Amino acid sequence: MRITQFLASKLKNFSNLPKEYIERSKKQVYWQTPKEANYLPRTVERKRYRYTTNRSWTGHFRQQNMPGTSRRKVFVEPIEDWSFFRGDRIEVLVGKDKGKQGIVTQVIPERNWVIVEGINWHYRRVGAEKEFPGIIIKSESPLNVTKDIRLVDPSDLQGTDFEWRFTEEGEKVRVSMRSGRIIPIPETNNQTYDYKTPNAYIEREKDTTAAVVGEITFQPKLATFEMDIMEEMGIKEERTPAKSYWY
Amino acid sequence: MSTRWYPIYQRGNPQLRVFLPNFWMKLVRPTEEQPANVVTFAVSTQMTKHDVKNYLEKIYKIPVVDVRTRIALGDTKRDQVYGYITKNEDVKLAYVTMPKNEAFTFPDLFANKAEKQEKDEKSMDESKQGFRKFLDRNKKRPGTPGWYSI
Amino acid sequence: MSATLIKCFNLAKAVGTGAFRNALATSHSQVAAWSPATVGSLLKCGIHSNVPLQNEKLMEFFDDPKHWSETEVKVGRAWRTDELRIKSNKELHQLWYILLKERNMLFTMEHECNDKMEVFPNPERIDKIKISMENLETVVRERNKAYHLLETGETGERPQKQIHNAFGLRCNYKTIEHVLPPFMNTKWIKAQHNTYGGRAVHKFLLHYREKLYNVKRKAKNRSRNEVMMTLRRNPNIDLQMLKRKYPDVDIDKLLSQDKTRGHYVTKVDA
Numbered sequence: 160m161r162i163t164q165f166l167a168s169k170l171k172n173f174s175n176l177p178k179e180y181i182e183r184s185k186k187q188v189y190w191q192t193p194k195e196a197n198y199l200p201r202t203v204e205r206k207r208y209r210y211t212t213n214r215s216w217t218g219h220f221r222q223q224n225m226p227g228t229s230r231r232k233v234f235v236e237p238i239e240d241w242s243f244f245r246g247d248r249i250e251v252l253v254g255k256d257k258g259k260q261g262i263v264t265q266v267i268p269e270r271n272w273v274i275v276e277g278i279n280w281h282y283r284r285v286g287a288e289k290e291f292p293g294i295i296i297k298s299e300s301p302l303n304v305t306k307d308i309r310l311v312d313p314s315d316l317q318g319t320d321f322e323w324r325f326t327e328e329g330e331k332v333r334v335s336m337r338s339g340r341i342i343p344i345p346e347t348n349n350q351t352y353d354y355k356t357p358n359a360y361i362e363r364e365k366d367t368t369a370a371v372v373g374e375i376t377f378q379p380k381l382a383t384f385e386m387d388i389m390e391e392m393g394i395k396e397e398r399t400p401a402k403s404y405w406y
Numbered sequence: 407m408s409t410r411w412y413p414i415y416q417r418g419n420p421q422l423r424v425f426l427p428n429f430w431m432k433l434v435r436p437t438e439e440q441p442a443n444v445v446t447f448a449v450s451t452q453m454t455k456h457d458v459k460n461y462l463e464k465i466y467k468i469p470v471v472d473v474r475t476r477i478a479l480g481d482t483k484r485d486q487v488y489g490y491i492t493k494n495e496d497v498k499l500a501y502v503t504m505p506k507n508e509a510f511t512f513p514d515l516f517a518n519k520a521e522k523q524e525k526d527e528k529s530m531d532e533s534k535q536g537f538r539k540f541l542d543r544n545k546k547r548p549g550t551p552g553w554y555s556i
Numbered sequence: 557m558s559a560t561l562i563k564c565f566n567l568a569k570a571v572g573t574g575a576f577r578n579a580l581a582t583s584h585s586q587v588a589a590w591s592p593a594t595v596g597s598l599l600k601c602g603i604h605s606n607v608p609l610q611n612e613k614l615m616e617f618f619d620d621p622k623h624w625s626e627t628e629v630k631v632g633r634a635w636r637t638d639e640l641r642i643k644s645n646k647e648l649h650q651l652w653y654i655l656l657k658e659r660n661m662l663f664t665m666e667h668e669c670n671d672k673m674e675v676f677p678n679p680e681r682i683d684k685i686k687i688s689m690e691n692l693e694t695v696v697r698e699r700n701k702a703y704h705l706l707e708t709g710e711t712g713e714r715p716q717k718q719i720h721n722a723f724g725l726r727c728n729y730k731t732i733e734h735v736l737p738p739f740m741n742t743k744w745i746k747a748q749h750n751t752y753g754g755r756a757v758h759k760f761l762l763h764y765r766e767k768l769y770n771v772k773r774k775a776k777n778r779s780r781n782e783v784m785m786t787l788r789r790n791p792n793i794d795l796q797m798l799k800r801k802y803p804d805v806d807i808d809k810l811l812s813q814d815k816t817r818g819h820y821v822t823k824v825d826a
Contacts, residue, residue: 177687180680190490201489216680227487234785261610291534305790337745353630364620365658366632376644381707383700384423387645394423401416405715405731406737410693411714414733426652426693432663433617435671445614448667465653470611510614513663516674518625 169331169344170241170268175351176216184216187226205324207232211270212301235271240323242333243273243304246347248311250318251302254279260311260318264299272301273308314340429453431461431500435512440501442509447500451477458500472503616657617664629677634687638696640677655692659685723760724752780805787816 176179187205192198209230213219243249247263261275280299287293302308312319312335320336333342346356354360362368380387389396413422419514429450436446449458455473462468505508544550573705580801623629669676704712719729734741777808783798783805799807810816 173575175633176680177683179687180683183683184679189485189488190492192508193493194495203488234782234789235719236786236793237801239800291537294530294533354483360632363631370640373642375642376647377642379646379757381703383703384645384648384696385423385700388425388649389423391646396420398418400413400419401735403416404415404734404737406734406744414735416735425649426696427656428689429654430663431617431660432667433614434664434667465657466613466616508611510611513615513618513621515618515624515668516672519674522625522627 168241168292169268169348170244170266171348171351173245173266173351174214175353181216185220187224189226209233210267212265212267213273233270234295238268238305241266241268242321242323243308243310244344244348245350246345246359248313248316249273249275249308250311251275251278251308253307254302260316270301271304273304274299274301275308275363278302297319310335312338312340313342314338321348347403407416409457424508429457433512434499442501443504443505443506445510447501447502448500448545449475449500450495451498453498453500455500458502462502468502469505469508470502471505474501474503475499476501557570560652591722605634617661619661619665621678626677628682631678631684634684635691637691637694640692641698643695645696645699652689652692655685655689659689720750720752722752723757725761725762725764776804780810783807784810784813784816787811788818791818791820 165350185208187201187306189205190203192201194200205224205226207229208215208220208224209235211220211223213223243263243266244267245263249263250260251257256278259278259341263273264272264276267273275316276299278299279302280297282295283298284293284295300332309318310321310333311317314335315338319338320331321329321342322336324334326341327333333344349356382390410428413419429452431447431449431453432449434446436444440446446457453461455475458473458475459470463472470538476499478497480496482491482493484491502510618624619629640651643651659682662685666676666679666682701711701713704710707773715731717729717731718726721727734744736744738744779802783802786793786798787807787810795807795811799805
């Protein structure tokens, strides 16, 4: 249990969407056997997707992965411990912004990418039509975490290599190789699309309030769920089920 | 026993009761014109007429006079890319008749949608208009830089 | 099933007593809890019961009119098993019907949106309901299992066992409920003579094993190619990590092959 805890990535799900939904929205089933007893469960579906800066539940993602199309496989370098989080200060090692520092605003682990605020940007034209040249906007390109960036040491604000180590309390932390200082994981990593901190969440109309959720109403009783409910509703059942055989 | 196990019938057994029904029902827009007191539902295929009636009466407290059901065949179509023939799942449709004095018309959910959308597209329209103004102004003096006039 | 439903639905009446103010989702507050979204409030059902217009009750199949033209409808997260475990059976039963109603509402809205070529806002609400319902059922099952284990020493679940099927392959068999004991059930006894020694079965098994072997072989090749390509693209990659990730690939052997070398000139230290 503890080992798995340590191994679990510290990266938080910013979108706050359930895994089931993310899988479901991405799925492209081309053909499927009917859900009948006389068919074996077989599906023909898309297996490989091209991940980009568009997240997999958006329409843009679907447009880039239209059914029936296939693109060359992208080899992504495997990473054991994800080490770059939203809110981290990093230094750029390549490109036109080489040497600059910036704050990570978005993390795309499917491609080992981070997007850094105001770094590695270009102009993009959107909404162009025949009569209208479109609007120019700035957009940031992603940077590869293994090659293009390195973390910044908080003690001297210089780029540094780092290592994952354990503190005496058993907590896994990033440690700067140069100064030996702990590089803390920023609070921004815990923010999600729905709230900045769990306490700051505004309860919506259909939400059960936290107080009601935390209320303990369970009382142990020698009865099954059905028996308890029947007693509650005053349903009397005198008959006993006849013996049946399971084989 | 699991909440989803349906025991075999044996005479004199206790009455069967479903405590956590997992049937779904959705109200759908009728394709044909029908009396005001008839409502169309798409329901779980396993549901019987009695199930539909009880479901509406007990859970939604809607009085039901009559229920007629049919199973609509799912659409088949040929996949444009791979040429497979795929078929959507069959759907059970239930036509529920309420008492005569009741009436239900399917609401128009997207009446206000157009207004909302206009608001969103406003900023784009504004910039388009600004560009057109700029063109009009510079019609008679081509080649003038944008900063030349206010 | 119909007869059975009649009485069970009587149970649903109890739902109106409303222990949960809102049943759909729990909100996000509390340290680790943004709370579960439940389905429409129970209290509301009670108010509506006095309204004579049926129209009103059928409107429970639709979302709140103020959400109709919204592009985003935010709710909390799904109920977790830990939160459901501390709730009484009665409350779980009520919550089930709230969730059920909410799911019907979402299905109706989704269907209509698809019909009218509109975007259904926040479709993950359906998944949140589904997760909540699954978790609720898990908790109910846990409680029933505990009761049965205490009282009878068995889980009370449908018994399963490992058997050899007609092809001599091990498979999981979910037992079936019968009125007659096995020795009296002649029909069942006759059906039991499944032998798996024939030539056809032998031939089938040969092909079947070949298929299984091919799946394994292809998976192995695939991971080897993956490692090869990774090494070619990233000459400085941490080999220990790669070995941990692909334990069945002989990386040392691969490294000696030309295929793992990329199209680059090795840097010579000046």
